[in-house]
Amino acid sequence: MKNKIPNELEVMQISLIMKVLSDASRLKILFAINGKPKSVSEIQEMVGMSQSAVSHQLALLKKANVV
Numbered sequence: 001m002k003n004k005i006p007n008e009l010e011v012m013q014i015s016l017i018m019k020v021l022s023d024a025s026r027l028k029i030l031f032a033i034n035g036k037p038k039s040v041s042e043i044q045e046m047v048g049m050s051q052s053a054v055s056h057q058l059a060l061l062k063k064a065n066v067v
Helices: 008-021 024-033 040-047 051-063
Strands: none
Touching: 008 024, 024 040, 024 051, 040 051
16 A cells, blocks of 8 residues: 555645644644534633734634634
């Protein structure tokens, strides 16, 4: 059985996800969410970031299809 090498689009998508996950703030947000719906205010309190910073990071996570 040969190893399947992902196509260019798959490699780019994986690369984007890895870049998004390499940021400590975004990782903290993911741990705070823990697979359960939470408001931006709840996340803000849990991670100690401003509401606009949390919203910005969530938008990046959403764009990369992580959340």
